[in-house]
Amino acid sequence: MVSATAYIRPSNWQLAVESYEKERQDRESAETSRDMLTVDLERVTHEAKRFSEQLKMVQDTNKRLQEYNTSLQQYNSNLQADASKSGETISKLQKEKSAMMETMVSLKDLNNSMKNQLDSSRTSQQEAIRVKEEFRKEVECLRSELQQVRDDRDQSVAQVNTLNVELANCKEIAGQSTEDCESLSVKVSAFEVTCNMQQEQIQTLQKQLAFATEKLKLADVTAVEVMTGYQEQKVKIKDLEERLASAEFQIVEADKLRKKLHNTILELKGNIRVFCRVRPLLSDSDSSGAEEAPISYPTSVESAGRCIDLMNQGQRFSFSYDKVFDHVASQEDVFVEMSQLVQSALDGYKVCIFAYGQTGSGKTYTMMGQPGIDQKGIIPRSLEQIFKTSQSLESQGWKYCMQASMLEIYNETIRDLLAPGRSSNFEMTAGKQYTIKHDPHGNTTVSDLIVADVFSSADVTSLLAKASQSRSVGRTHMNEQSSRSHFVFTLKISGSNENTGQQVQGILNLIDLAGSERLAKSGSTGDRLKETQAINKSLSALSDVIFAIAKGDDHVPFRNSKLTYLLQPCLGGDSKTLMFVNISPEASSIGETICSLRFASRVNACEIGIPRRHT
Numbered sequence: 210m211v212s213a214t215a216y217i218r219p220s221n222w223q224l225a226v227e228s229y230e231k232e233r234q235d236r237e238s239a240e241t242s243r244d245m246l247t248v249d250l251e252r253v254t255h256e257a258k259r260f261s262e263q264l265k266m267v268q269d270t271n272k273r274l275q276e277y278n279t280s281l282q283q284y285n286s287n288l289q290a291d292a293s294k295s296g297e298t299i300s301k302l303q304k305e306k307s308a309m310m311e312t313m314v315s316l317k318d319l320n321n322s323m324k325n326q327l328d329s330s331r332t333s334q335q336e337a338i339r340v341k342e343e344f345r346k347e348v349e350c351l352r353s354e355l356q357q358v359r360d361d362r363d364q365s366v367a368q369v370n371t372l373n374v375e376l377a378n379c380k381e382i383a384g385q386s387t388e389d390c391e392s393l394s395v396k397v398s399a400f401e402v403t404c405n406m407q408q409e410q411i412q413t414l415q416k417q418l419a420f421a422t423e424k425l426k427l428a429d430v431t432a433v434e435v436m437t438g439y440q441e442q443k444v445k446i447k448d449l450e451e452r453l454a455s456a457e458f459q460i461v462e463a464d465k466l467r468k469k470l471h472n473t474i475l476e477l478k479g480n481i482r483v484f485c486r487v488r489p490l491l492s493d494s495d496s497s498g499a500e501e502a503p504i505s506y507p508t509s510v511e512s513a514g515r516c517i518d519l520m521n522q523g524q525r526f527s528f529s530y531d532k533v534f535d536h537v538a539s540q541e542d543v544f545v546e547m548s549q550l551v552q553s554a555l556d557g558y559k560v561c562i563f564a565y566g567q568t569g570s571g572k573t574y575t576m577m578g579q580p581g582i583d584q585k586g587i588i589p590r591s592l593e594q595i596f597k598t599s600q601s602l603e604s605q606g607w608k609y610c611m612q613a614s615m616l617e618i619y620n621e622t623i624r625d626l627l628a629p630g631r632s633s634n635f636e637m638t639a640g641k642q643y644t645i646k647h648d649p650h651g652n653t654t655v656s657d658l659i660v661a662d663v664f665s666s667a668d669v670t671s672l673l674a675k676a677s678q679s680r681s682v683g684r685t686h687m688n689e690q691s692s693r694s695h696f697v698f699t700l701k702i703s704g705s706n707e708n709t710g711q712q713v714q715g716i717l718n719l720i721d722l723a724g725s726e727r728l729a730k731s732g733s734t735g736d737r738l739k740e741t742q743a744i745n746k747s748l749s750a751l752s753d754v755i756f757a758i759a760k761g762d763d764h765v766p767f768r769n770s771k772l773t774y775l776l777q778p779c780l781g782g783d784s785k786t787l788m789f790v791n792i793s794p795e796a797s798s799i800g801e802t803i804c805s806l807r808f809a810s811r812v813n814a815c816e817i818g819i820p821r822r823h824t
């Protein structure tokens with residue numbers, strides 16, 4: 210018998226499993242005994258069935274015996290009826306009767322034994338029924354027990370399932386915990402390694418700390434000393450900063466004053482400024498053995514950088530100008546001296562810078578320069594400065610618009626160097642008039658001339674490149690690449706200040722004149738001769754204008770040439786004008802050099818109008 214299983218706490222699942230195992234064994238033995246009893250019951254049932262069949266057989270036999278008895282009695286009666294008929298038949302029948310009697314006796318015996326057997330079978334059957342009843346009861350009992358056991362088993366199975374689920378959960382948790390444990394142990398070992406390393410580092414750092422502490426103590430002492438020095442320095446620096454701020458303020462003020470004085474000097478001077486530049490002896494002149502002219506530069510305080518002396522045929526010729534650049538002066542040196550003038554164009558002045566001199570003396574080099582940063586001439590440098598300054602003035606509210614035009618005067622004809630197709634075909638612009646006009650405000654315009662808007666020095670550089678391709682250049686005895694025309698670059702500058710509402714109109718004229726040359730020396734013939742004559746004629750007209758201005762003539766012959774008429778506002782008006790006189794250093798050119806220097810001195814002595822700002 211299996212006892213009812215008590216409720217087992219999930220935590221004691223092992224005890225529950227053991228108890229369930231015991232119950233399962235008990236249940237199995239009960240089921241075995243039940244099966245044995247069932248077999249016995251079936252055997253007894255089978256035995257009872259067999260006895261029933263035997264009983265039925267005996268009853269059948271009895272019935273047949275009764276029928277036989279009946280038929281015998283019938284036969285007896287028949288025999289008795291026939292006895293009278295035949296004694297033999299009677300004796301025969303008596304014999305048959307005795308035989309039949311014997312058979313009957315044996316049958317009776319058989320019947321008795323059959324009855325006995327039937328009785329014993331009945332007894333056995335009753336016994337079997339009794340045993341069967343007992344067995345049935347026992348089976349009933351066993352069934353109820355079995356049911357009980359099954360219920361207990363189901364309950365236990367349910368508990369076991371619950372426990373299995375819990376076991377699976379526990380196993381899963383245990384698995385996770387194991388993984389966690391493994392990763393933790395890996396971490397722990399890594400931490401141990403790190404700890405060991407850090408321990409070593411700590412020891413090293415402790416040593417360093419001890420060392421640093423020692424140093425710190427020393428540094429503390431030094432720091433106190435330094436701090437004292439620092440405080441003193443701080444006071445000094447503050448003092449210096451104040452002095453610096455005041456000096457900077459003074460510089461700004463001085464710069465303003467300088468600009469003002471610069472303009473005042475020009476206004477007071479009221480004449481054209483002249484710079485003289487001496488070209489170095491060219492390398493091919495060296496190789497050809499060209500002799501250098503005896504040029505010297507006085508170094509006295511009042512003459513330094515402003516005077517030039519030449520010796521010709523034992524005679525000294527001294528000239529003084531606003532500035533004299535010797536043959537070693539760089540393009541940068543030259544530009545620094547005149548950058549203020551360029552700046553004036555942004556301030557609303559008309560500025561005119563032109564280069565005059567014998568052919569090959571360095572006019573184009575001075576104005577345009579050559580490729581290379583150091584070799585750039587006045588024109589590219591001026592434009593760079595103008596665009597740079599105009600951008601920096603944007604912070605003060607200034608906005609500028611610039612327009613550029615470029616022309617050349619070739620054989621007394623104006624040509625637009627920016628005209629499309631100009632470089633390939635001169636005649637394309639033949640229909641254009643290019644008439645020079647001056648308005649009452651001193652503004653000069655040339656009709657039909659292309660005026661290009663420019664926004665950066667790069668824009669102007671590309672226009673200059675285009676113009677230089679279009680310019681009339683030829684080879685002469687004096688210069689491989691001689692400019693055969695007067696080149697005029699004009700930049701119109703319109704500025705407006707949105708903060709102050711101020712507006713300015715400046716003009717920058719940069720002119721590279723064709724070189725003067727003696728016909729005999731130049732060796733020109735044909736078209737070159739014609740060019741040379743035209744150049745000399747226009748330069749001669751320029752001299753006439755300068756002489757007339759210098760003498761204070763009422764009539765100045767500006768209209769005698771296109772060049773002088775174009776330059777009229779610069780020579781006779783209110784512009785700031787600078788002339789470069791370029792000279793060659795060769796002794797063979799000394800005559801032309803003296804002529805150029807004399808012309809420059811006259812120009813320097815000219816009194817033209819007072820520069821006026823156009824606002």
Ligand SMILES: Nc1ncnc2c1ncn2[C@@H]1O[C@H](COP(=O)(O)OP(=O)(O)OP(=O)(O)O)[C@@H](O)[C@H]1O
Nearest residue numbers: 488489568569570571572573574688691692723724
């Ligand atoms: N200051 C200088 N330093 C170095 N080389 C120079 C200098 N001035 C002029 N040259 C060189 O001298 C040569 C003649 O100069 P450039 O063409 O400028 O003369 P130019 O007066 O314009 O002549 P032209 O009137 O015939 O056009 C050029 O090869 C030029 O590079």
